[in-house]
Amino acid sequence: MxxxxxxxxxxxxxxxxxxxxxxxxxxxxxxxxxxxxxxxxxxxxxxxxxxxxxxxxxxxxxxxxxxxxxxxxxxxxxxxxxxxxxxxxxxxxxxxxxxxxxxxxxxxxxxxxxxxxxxxxGLADAPMAKVGLKVITIPDLRWDRRDIKTVQLLYPSMGKMAAKAAGADDAWMIEDDMITEGTSNNAYIVKDNTIITRHLGHEILHGITRAAVLRFAAEAQMKVEERSFSLAEAQAADEAFVTSASTFVMPVVQIDGQAVGEGTPGPVAARLREIYLDESRKAAV
CATH class of the missing domain: 3.30.470.10 (Aminotransferase class 4, branched-chain amino acid transferase, N-terminal domain)
Incomplete structure (x- = not known):
């Protein structure tokens, strides 16, 4: 039809x-x-x-x-x-x-x-949420106004194809030795029960799911730091995950071939996904 x-x-x-x-x-x-x-x-x-x-x-x-x-x-x-x-x-x-x-x-x-x-x-029941994403890193070569959600998506498309060619699921972008974001999502790590994600600015998209997840995390009394983090810090993290409107909260289990934490989805990402889906369904119009 x-x-x-x-x-x-x-x-x-x-x-x-x-x-x-x-x-x-x-x-x-x-x-x-x-x-x-x-x-x-x-x-x-x-x-x-x-x-x-x-x-x-x-x-x-x-x-x-x-x-x-x-x-x-x-x-x-x-x-x-x-x-x-x-x-x-x-x-x-x-x-x-x-x-x-x-x-x-x-x-x-x-x-x-x-x-x-x-x-x-079954959008909310994506099997990948139980398995986790594998990501590679690429240089962030986009224009500087990434906070504007324009249709200029060629480089993110190229990043996704580079990830596919490398046997991974997505790519995280790096600028000045720091992670900015994923090709179509905001990036996070968890270390010692602290959620870390890049601060808002022109360098990243101001994600709507990001805002909701951070609000729910604060309400659940989870510690959050909005700051830049490096690739080395990400690979040494206990957990990693991404957020977007289409994937909600999705765990990341590998970065550039190196396992994050135990190499399996972690409890913080799982709990945030559960909270986000529950609360968003309640408020849906």
Missing amino acids: SRTVYVNGDFLPEEDAKVSVFDRGFLFADGVYEVTSVLGGKILDFEGHAVRLERSLGELDMGMPMSRDELLDIHRRLVTENEIEDGLIYLQITRGAADRDFAYPPEGTPQTVVLFTQTKP
């Missing part, structure tokens, strides 16, 4: 959905995106994603093309029409279509807004 997708105000069968070849998202990667998870037919962390979307647009001098309520209605309709029980909703907004020019198009040029769904049965 064909999916229903949303394009510029219309709900269409996916085969009928079209975007201009002059769209600046296609020509310049001049756009932003968000991904929200759906569990049990309800949307997780919608408010946080909407706030970050507005911030990303503002950082690129783009406006928000609709209200949060309108955006939520679109999300809900796509969930219903595509019968999504567990899955993802992808949203992309670009500066719109105009003749190719490095200068921004004239004010008033309509933005391009696209949303589509992906069904992911």
